[in-house]
Amino acid sequence: MVLKPKIKKNISMKKLGFILILGVVVSCSETDSNDLEGLKEQRKTLIKEFKEYSKEYSVALNKLDSSINAHPKNKEAKVEIKKIPITIKKVEVKTxxxxxxxxxxxEVVENAALFSExxxxxxxxxxxxGEQVKKGQVLITLDAAQLESGIKELKTGLELAEKVFEKQKSLWDKKIxxxxxxxESKNNKEALEQRLITLNEQLDMYKVRAPFDGIVDQINPKLGEPxxxxxxxxRVMNLNKVFxxxxxxxxxxxxxxxxxxxEVKFPSLGESVKARVKxxxxxxxxxxxxxxxxxxxNNPNGKYKPNQLAILKIRDYKSDNALVIPSRIxxxxxxxxxxxxxxxNDGSVNRVKKLELELGNSYKDNVEIIAGLDSSTVLIDKGSKSVQEGDAVQIK
Structure with a gap:
């Protein structure tokens, strides 16, 4: 195999460009040697160009060595090609x-501070x-002795009114x-009945009841206190459901x-639960x-407490069968x-090829690929920062 003119031409043009830049830099340094900052900038430019052209020469030389080694008329010892060690990573198809x-x-859904009416x-x-209670269960009873006495008197008066009504009704039925x-007897009886209902309702206001099933978290007054x-x-709360x-x-x-x-994470417990946005x-x-x-x-067994710190990890994007690769490469x-x-593979050695990508969302160490790859692509992982397109590589 003979040397390709394209490679020779490219190398010659690179060489010519480098020589021209070198000549310009030397000329400028001679004519304006008093400009220190300018000289420093020229030095940086020269080093940069030197590295770029050195890399080009190295790649071209490796390609020529490969061609020489593969040539059927080559009877000499094979030229050793420098191969950069790499590891590989396959493109993943996943959610x-x-x-x-x-x-x-x-916070608890049901959490009530209870007041006496x-x-x-x-x-x-x-x-x-700390005691579990049922809805409507009496928690505290206030002193209602005066009201209870009034109810007792009213019941006595109601008994008499009922007897009088029965007598009057019996006489009226006989047209007597x-x-x-x-x-009048009927109205008196009904008025006392309604009065008794009202007083019983008032009496019930002296009892503090649980508004729902839950646990008693606080009892503030002591016996005998106002x-x-x-x-x-x-305070009563239901810890079975929190938000x-x-x-x-x-x-x-x-x-x-x-x-x-x-996903709701609890740093203090080192655990998490799955939930939905309500x-x-x-x-x-x-x-x-x-x-x-x-x-x-849900909060089984009341594990999570009101005002406990939590982290809401909310999913705002999902793609099934996405092409995913590590962000590091x-x-x-x-x-x-x-x-x-x-x-x-060019026939004798594996050589680096560059692929441009269109990226989607990224999360943690992974990136979704929109365009530029397919599921069969094998990528260079470790060593990807040490190679350039055309370099010979060896998979470890």
Missing amino acids: FEHFFEVHGNV VPGIVRQIHVAE GSEIQFL AGGQLPVA LEGDVSEAYISSVKKNSYV RVGNFINPANRTFKVKVEF IQQDRQERNYVYTFV
């Missing part, structure tokens, strides 16, 4: 997901802090007596939807340009074009 993180605090002295505390007497007013007497709210940047407003997948806020806070996202999830040239290196 690619992108996440972003926001912080939030655990009427002021009074605590007569009885029926439960202890006046209709007015019958109606209750009522603006201070809560108890988180996070402030999300408006940059994600088009990608975060209701039912978006979320609600996406419609208001953007002008102070920090964020909107609210609410995530609900992607490089960028001076024109900010992204590329990777693969290799092809």
Whole structure:
């Protein structure tokens, strides 16, 4: 195989260019030797050009050595070709997901501070802090002795009114007596019945009840102390279901939807749970340009506590059967074009080939490839920063 004119021409042109640059640099240094900064800049340029041309010569020399070694008329000892050791990485086809993180605090869906509807002295505390209670269960009873006495008197009066009504009704059914007497007895009985209902409702206001199934977290007053007013007497919460709210940047407003997948991480416990976005806020806070996202999830055995710090890892992008490669092997040239290196066999040795890429989303150490690769491509991994297109390589 003879030397290709194209290679010879390229080398000659490179050599000529380098000589011309060298002549210009030397000429300038002689005519303007007093310009120190200029001389330093010329030195940098010369070193840079020297490295580039040295690399070109090295690649061309390796190619010529390969041609010489493969030539059928070559009876001499084979010229040793310098091969750069590399490792390889196959393009992966898999589901690619992108996440972003926001912080939030655990809050319970059902969490109630209980107030007494009427002021009074605590007569009885029926439960202890930490105790499980049912909806409607009495927690605290206030002293209602005066009201209870009034109810007792009313019941006595109602018993008499009922007897009088029965007498008047019996007489009226026999057409004895006046209709007015019958109606007065009926009205008196019904008024006392309604009054008793009202007083019983008032009496129930002296009892503080659980608004839902849950656990008693606080009992504030002690037996014999006054209750009522603006201070809560108890707190009940249901720890079986909790939620988180996070402030999300408006940059994600088009990608975060209701039912978006979320991984909730608890740094203090070293664990996480899977959840879904329950609600996406419609208001953007002008102070920090964020909107609210609410995530609900089950809380078995009350493991997660109110105000516990959590991290919401929200998925804002998913692509099935995506082409994925490690970000470490992607490089960028001076024109900010992204590329990777693969290799092809020229008949005697594997040589580096450059592939330009169109990148998609990246997450952690992986990047989705939109264009430039296919699933069969094998890429140079370790050693990719030490090679250039045309270099001879050896797979380790």
